[in-house]
Amino acid sequence: MIKVAVLGYGTVGSGVVExxxxxxxxxxxxxxxxxxxxxxxxxxxxxxxxxxxxxxxDFTMILNDPEISVVCExxxxxxxxxxxxxxxxxxxxxxxxxxxxxxxxxxAELLETAAGNHCNYMFEASVGGGIPLIRPINSALTAEKILxxxxxxxxxxxxxxxxxxxxxxxYGDVLKxxxxxxxxxxxxxxxxxxxxxxxxxxxxxxxxxGKNVDSEKIFTEGITKLDIADxxxxxxxxMKIKLLAICRSMEDGGVLAMVAPFxxxxxxxxxxxxxxxxxxxxxxxxxxxxxFYGRGAGKLPxxxxxxxxxxxxxxxxxxxxxxxxxxxxARLTDAAEMQRRFFVRAKAETAADVEAAFPGGxxxxxxxxxxxxxxxxxxxxxxxxxxxxxxxxxxVLGRIRLV
Amino acid sequence: MIKVAVLGYGTVGSGVVExxxxxxxxxxxxxxxxxxxxxxxxxxxxxxxxxxxxxxxDFTMILNDPEISVVCExxxxxxxxxxxxxxxxxxxxxxxxxxxxxxxxxxAELLETAAGNHCNYMFEASVGGGIPLIRPINSALTAEKILxxxxxxxxxxxxxxxxxxxxxxxYGDVLKxxxxxxxxxxxxxxxxxxxxxxxxxxxxxxxxxGKNVDSEKIFTEGITKLDIADxxxxxxxxMKIKLLAICRSMEDGGVLAMVAPFxxxxxxxxxxxxxxxxxxxxxxxxxxxxxFYGRGAGKLPxxxxxxxxxxxxxxxxxxxxxxxxxxxxARLTDAAEMQRRFFVRAKAETAADVEAAFPGGxxxxxxxxxxxxxxxxxxxxxxxxxxxxxxxxxxVLGRIRLV
Numbered sequence: 094m095i096k097v098a099v100l101g102y103g104t105v106g107s108g109v110v111e112x113x114x115x116x117x118x119x120x121x122x123x124x125x126x127x128x129x130x131x132x133x134x135x136x137x138x139x140x141x142x143x144x145x146x147x148x149x150x151d152f153t154m155i156l157n158d159p160e161i162s163v164v165c166e167x168x169x170x171x172x173x174x175x176x177x178x179x180x181x182x183x184x185x186x187x188x189x190x191x192x193x194x195x196x197x198x199x200x201a202e203l204l205e206t207a208a209g210n211h212c213n214y215m216f217e218a219s220v221g222g223g224i225p226l227i228r229p230i231n232s233a234l235t236a237e238k239i240l241x242x243x244x245x246x247x248x249x250x251x252x253x254x255x256x257x258x259x260x261x262x263x264y265g266d267v268l269k270x271x272x273x274x275x276x277x278x279x280x281x282x283x284x285x286x287x288x289x290x291x292x293x294x295x296x297x298x299x300x301x302x303g304k305n306v307d308s309e310k311i312f313t314e315g316i317t318k319l320d321i322a323d324x325x326x327x328x329x330x331x332m333k334i335k336l337l338a339i340c341r342s343m344e345d346g347g348v349l350a351m352v353a354p355f356x357x358x359x360x361x362x363x364x365x366x367x368x369x370x371x372x373x374x375x376x377x378x379x380x381x382x383x384x385f386y387g388r389g390a391g392k393l394p395x396x397x398x399x400x401x402x403x404x405x406x407x408x409x410x411x412x413x414x415x416x417x418x419x420x421x422x423a424r425l426t427d428a429a430e431m432q433r434r435f436f437v438r439a440k441a442e443t444a445a446d447v448e449a450a451f452p453g454g455x456x457x458x459x460x461x462x463x464x465x466x467x468x469x470x471x472x473x474x475x476x477x478x479x480x481x482x483x484x485x486x487x488x489v490l491g492r493i494r495l496v
Numbered sequence: 497m498i499k500v501a502v503l504g505y506g507t508v509g510s511g512v513v514e515x516x517x518x519x520x521x522x523x524x525x526x527x528x529x530x531x532x533x534x535x536x537x538x539x540x541x542x543x544x545x546x547x548x549x550x551x552x553x554d555f556t557m558i559l560n561d562p563e564i565s566v567v568c569e570x571x572x573x574x575x576x577x578x579x580x581x582x583x584x585x586x587x588x589x590x591x592x593x594x595x596x597x598x599x600x601x602x603x604a605e606l607l608e609t610a611a612g613n614h615c616n617y618m619f620e621a622s623v624g625g626g627i628p629l630i631r632p633i634n635s636a637l638t639a640e641k642i643l644x645x646x647x648x649x650x651x652x653x654x655x656x657x658x659x660x661x662x663x664x665x666x667y668g669d670v671l672k673x674x675x676x677x678x679x680x681x682x683x684x685x686x687x688x689x690x691x692x693x694x695x696x697x698x699x700x701x702x703x704x705x706g707k708n709v710d711s712e713k714i715f716t717e718g719i720t721k722l723d724i725a726d727x728x729x730x731x732x733x734x735m736k737i738k739l740l741a742i743c744r745s746m747e748d749g750g751v752l753a754m755v756a757p758f759x760x761x762x763x764x765x766x767x768x769x770x771x772x773x774x775x776x777x778x779x780x781x782x783x784x785x786x787x788f789y790g791r792g793a794g795k796l797p798x799x800x801x802x803x804x805x806x807x808x809x810x811x812x813x814x815x816x817x818x819x820x821x822x823x824x825x826a827r828l829t830d831a832a833e834m835q836r837r838f839f840v841r842a843k844a845e846t847a848a849d850v851e852a853a854f855p856g857g858x859x860x861x862x863x864x865x866x867x868x869x870x871x872x873x874x875x876x877x878x879x880x881x882x883x884x885x886x887x888x889x890x891x892v893l894g895r896i897r898l899v
Contacts, residue, residue, distance in 0.1 A: 094567055095606070108782075112782050113639075115782075116641050116781070116782065118637060119638075119639070119640070119641050120638070120639055122706070123638040123639075123818065123820070124638075124818065187510060193874060217636070221781065223780075223784075223786065224783075224786050225628075225632045225786070225838065228632070228635060229631070229632060229636070230630045232631060232635065232804075232808065233526075233620070233628035233631045233632070234595035234628060234800075234804065235513050235522075235523070235526040235803075235804045235807040235808075236516075236519060236520065236523055236526075236570075236799075236800045236801075236802075236803035236804045236806075238519050238522050238801055275820070277804065299543065302524070307767070343498060360768075362768060362789060365763075365765060365768045367809075372719040372787075377626075378519065379511075379515050379518075379519065379626070379634045379796040379797060379799065380626040380703055380795060380796070380797045380800050381626075381790065381791050382628075382790060383626065383627050383788070383789065383790035383791075384775075384787065384788070384789035384790065385783065385786070385787070385788060385789075386785065386786065386787035386788075386789065387783060387785060387786035388783065388784050388785075388786075392784040393783070394783045394784060395784060396782065397639045397780065397782040397783050398639075399639075400638075400639035401635075401636055401637065401638045401639045403639075404638040404639060405635065405638075408633075415526065415528060415811055417525065417526070438697060440878035445755075449582050458817060477667055
């Protein structure tokens, strides 16, 4: 029997217990041995809970119990979660987590600690919830040189953008509704400013490059400046607006990592990723594009990914599964040096100024906004674009990158 | 150094060599050791080929060489391929293959032989080409009870259906074009009659149930009876027509497996899978739906999946990776017992007869075909539907299942 401890009995923690107990026959068969939750660590008591008898408050009981070989860290945060993870790994206990903040910050170090102690640090649930994504990159697309990973990895903002597009609703109103439905936090900053997506792409970029990509150095722009008019112009041009997290291997050995709203063609596979769903397009040099799509969050999908990691640990006792993410810092390419087209929305009467600033692009209008004009610039360096865009002052109303 | 032999130097075989050599740094790093192609077995000689010196004609050189630990069987067919695979596995050499015919027919037995000899039989490339699909089901979605696998797994027929839909071209004309482009074989029967998709769903169904699903017992219907008018009616109803391979776990422990053209809603994730692309939707009881999408065929994508298997073998020397597919026969549910809606296309003047045969459905017309009418039946058992449909004789022009 494989005995497991769960750190944190919140949403994901209770999901992990539910998956292990609810799918026990399935899970145990795949693990090759019966899986059992022995301890649930939480500060609180849970009187009346069906697993009340397994709740403990003292972490050292887990650390000192030789029967525990796998620990699920689903507390979140980087304080105690970091300490507990380190101590478990040092004691040779594998740790499986959904904690993207901790993985993005200390992934390289914790993987090294795991390898040094013949156990595993696994984090499938940290990106894309229940969608297999880390494991395909680590264990399936292994024959590929991965050229690019590009995806929608934050369900909250994708829900907001989908509603703005489909219902023509205002950003503020949709955010409020998302908060009422529990899709957005009371303090939505981590989602709407792109920080959550940034941590996730930092993790993916680290796995793609094999080097450490510091999330704090990743160019990140959120969705708060998007206007409902932008969606009308996008639609007229056969495009959609999505918050994309991108990581691209550059020819000079550097890596571009960024998070920003992009206009993408309606026939892109990512264009059909709507509502709270996530979708990630991985481009390999042999395979071409592969898309991974599903529920990127939620109690049970996320818990399912944590338990899949537990099963992987159970299948590899005393062995560290290959995961290449060194401490060496990856060389990040400056997003401002990238070349692309841009969409500019301007007051209709200043269309000539916009055209003069970005000669050679194309201007268009939509009937719903007669006082505004849309403009696609030619391909240009982002740095150059921003300089000229800022020079236009209040003649321009908004801008969005084209993918 | 890990020395590999390739059986068959055709399209996939030359792709395997190209991936191992072309991505050698990447591949060797992931494998944890350098990968090298030592032999290429083929009946032919390849004068001037860059790997000419590795071509051999005698299989026993591979079998008797203790340096060879992994063999790629990319010959196809079930004759010599079966014998060679068995002999390699019995000698403790892992075999990685793209040969869906052999996997569908002897998968359970060859997996057992591999397990008995502490090596592996791997077949990621047999379904979905380069899209990771077998490995996600075996190694990632392990915490799930998989309820359904439903997908587009044949690129040739998907190309034909996409062209019929988008260009309004006739089946025969599109098939001819597909043959010219090399997307369809000279003898297209295996694709257009659904046999290829049938073998693939037999493999997936075997992995989902853990028991053997005999491809010859799977209900299979191809695309040859579809008419261009069907696409117009589908479009008017907000639907698309796709050849789906389906495997569903039934509540009574049985499994439904079938291949047939279906009408699916345009907003289904499978509806955006066009041209030669494949897409497979996996539904788990915790995760909900996850979609895997990409190039389901082609030299390099397929070869990439074979080499990913080689890397997995290299990472697990002397160890059999868990893959549950027993020899015990799965209990197949009779497709004729399933309940669903159906689309019926009829001569306009017989619409009343159709309505009388399937009361409670809905009738509709499209401007392009004034002499015909479309009809959606209510939900009914397939057996019942077919009996009544056949009773209508030449009053009806075609029928398609609704998903």
